Amino acid sequence: MLSSNRSDDTSPWYQMIVEENVPCIKLTGSYTLAALDQELRKVSTRLTRFAAQSDLHWDLTGIQQMDHAGAILIWRAWGMHRPAYLSIRPEQERLFAHLEKVHPAPKPVRRDILWPILTLGRRYFLFWDHLIGIITLSGQVLLNVFYLIKHPNQIPLREISANLFRTGAQALSITALVGFLIGIVLSYLSSEQLHTYGADVFIVNILGMSIIRELGPMLAAILVAGRSGSSMTAQLGVMRVTEELDALTVMGIPHSLRLVLPKIIGLGIAMPLVVLWTSAIAMLGGILAADLQIGLNYQYSLSSLPDAVPVANLWIGMGKGVVCGMVIALIACHFGLRIKPNTESLGEGTTNSVVTSITAVIFIDAIFAIIFSNVGLKIAG
Amino acid sequence: MSNNDPIIEIEGLYTRFGSHVIHENISLSVYRGEILALVGGSGSGKTTLLRQMLGLETPAQGSVKILGHSRYDCGLELSRSLRNRSGVLFQQGALFSALNVYDNIALPLRELHCLPEEMIRDLVMLKLGMVEVAAEHANKMPAELSGGMIKRVALARALALDPELLFLDEPTAGLDPALSESFVKLIQTLRQELTLTIIMVTHDLDTLAAISTRVAVLADQRLVASGKLADIIKIDHPFIKDFFLGERGRNALRNALTLP
Structure with missing residues (x-):
């Protein structure tokens, strides 16, 4: 069952394991802007794919370091809401609590139709x-x-x-x-x-x-x-x-x-x-x-x-x-x-x-x- | 990474402007997770020392190492990555007056050329929320903001890249007491959430007493003392006596030291 030979089951960023018949994704490494750097888009698309499985357990306790960029990456992968099964450390909890409260960006001011005359x-x-x-x-x-x-x-x-x-x-x-x-x-x-x-x-x-x-x-x-x-x-x-x-x-x-x-x-x-x-x-x-x-x-x-x-x-x-x-x-x-x-x-x-x-x-x-x-x-x- | 690794290491630093000596043989180390407050009289070269740590000025002699690399003779790539790992809040904010609030904060993120625009948007709005600037101000130009607002937006920009190292130049100067208070709270929260090392230059004793974990005192061109605030005030030095044990100093310290 462990690492069933699919190439994206393991990576420096996460491990797929099955604990007591429950599929579980364990995130590892540093989810920081500096560490993610060029890998960012790739990690983001992979995680989004995993997030589609609703019965998946997410384990974030293995993450060494996480900053706002990392938190946003995971948050967006989840589709802007917490997954059903989640284990998380208290300081990470605070980061996600911030994210839940983020205001949407205001729309840029649009130009009036009459602008040439104005x-x-x-x-x-x-x-x-x-x-x-x-x-x-x-x-x-x-x-x-x-x-x-x-x-x-x-x-x-x-x-x-x-x-x-x-x-x-x-x-x-x-x-x-x-x-x-x-x-x-x-x-x-x-x-x-x-x-x-x-x-x-x-x-x-x-x-x-x-x-x-x-x-x-x-x-x-x-x-x-x-x-x-x-x-x-x-x-x-x-x-x-x-x-x-x-x-x-x-x-x-x-x-x-x-x-x-x-x-x-x-x-x-x-x-x-x-x-x-x-x-x-x-x-x-x-x-x-x-x-x-x-x-x-x-x-x-x-x-x-x-x-x-x-x-x-x-x-x-x-x-x-x-x-x-x-x-x-x-x-x-x-x-x-x-x-x-x-x-x-x-x-x-x-x-x-x-x-x-x-x-x-x-x-x-x-x-x-x-x-x-x-x-x-x-x-x- | 061990806590004993100095994140900034200054050794044998001399600064001269013409024949005027500013610093004489200054050695100072800053460790991970610390909040170091640099204090000193006006003209004692606090801001100059800060600028030397930022690589904006070069000392006449001596070395400054940031995150284990020398500030002055590292390559372009390394120097860029060092800069991305540190954020700076300038005294006047130094917001780009041609860009609005949103673009000011987004600029360092866009310069990385690896973040998708939706993520930049979320990050910017998150940072703005953290410094308690309402979303409707995002489209304003810096010229339309008040002094306190400029400081907060500038802090949001300094934090845009989630730096490990944060330099604050007079963070509470020009803020009213309530804003200073919320600024101090903000710094404390940030420290709990992110692993931040902060170096700040300040004259504000309340801020200093509230958030610094270590104080370094510059006087007579030298680093005369560095240590916990409680130990510093016991040192017998004319500048320290004037600075901390004047009437205003005593008031600020009473609040900070007697009440845990």
Whole structure:
């Protein structure tokens, strides 16, 4: 009778024996997650098969160690109820008593059928929410400016200068590199075309107008939006997570005065300077490439630049810098202050901030193009 | 396995941060089934020692052995299995904020890649029941939970793999007295049901007196004493006197030691 040659009658996990004509399954070994490991599914299916015999005696006293995973394995094999004949140790009894009380898992929340409309509606309201938020914040900053005019000793000079250094001085290398390369590429592409028509000298006009009026400010603004905008948002977001913002509020120091205003003023000052720098380096790259490519003397290029490009273009470029800088800082602060204290929200807020400020920068460029369409352009004919 | 097998063995451990010495020649063994409480003043390096046992930091000198294997130079496989055999409750809970309560607890189970999803579901709900978190909270995100709830969910996650070894970093800090009490009860029940060895860092004398079977005291960069609470308080050392025999300490100890 013992081990009637069927292969699954014995295994490290159980023994089939017959005691006084009663079929009995004796579980042995360690029913723990670590011990079961890869055997788990196999043991589970075998035990389920045995559990189908209703007259089987289950003897769990031979188990050396059993943890929750092991208990659940046996419990599921039994079909979530105790078998009719069971011998068990008291500590195992406690484990199964827990299992009898386990709550079923709640169903995950199902999506509403109307979800496309709901999402769209939520997006719409969110957009207005952000717009109103940004307008409110800028109003607050404006009030702070009036307050500071009356109380000039409270101007946060240290913060402004720190922001100038971080957003201006530290951005010089990256803007120079990108500007120089763009200048070279632009000059290389257009000088060849002009050379075919013998119009080599016009390269100075093309480079001057496009870089000083458009490309320089836009390159600088997009780079700064990615670089400084994201860091401002993340900084404010982490201050929210660590409750530093709340600490400031409790001390009666308004966020807009101490955190937002210095960033807006700092970037408002730094940005036109970065624009000037980027345009200068890009022009340098362009003139250098023209010299090497079509042999246009760099001294000639430099001396003819003032005639080719009216100085109004430089002012327009720098004006764009001021506006873009302030808008980037404003948007970055707006998104930073709205971050909720969890990691998900931090990432989302930073992404939204950068995407929104780059979009805003391009909008501003378009608005400038329309407003100043009659300024600084020499119309032929 | 015999009870005399140390489950954690620290030998001749030195820690330095720059020129600042935190630990000097610390040797400590933890045996199976013990609840060891690490105490010490702030800055005495309790949490650092705990992190070294977890393998999150490496000491300047000395060895840490967990379950008979060195913590620092074991292979990837072994290191993974050691980690699966120990659970950690961090002070702030350290729940993954991108996952809901259910998925937080299910994560270590899913990472084993050998459990069917129905079993994971039962295990998660069992653990949640054990730490007395109602089933309807399973779909909540960590940001929506209160501090006490975060602690309990984090404990459920630490227990997800039925570890032999449980590390608790300030388990009752930030809990109200009633919650601390139920936390202590919970740990006691768990110990009866599972063979658990617990190492905890705590400042809470009530918890310490209620559940620890042994106390190790860190002061002056050294392990100044280790033994049963009743023996520790007889030692004549300024830190021990301040810590245990101040007014608050005496109150807590009176409750724990005179009443059996």
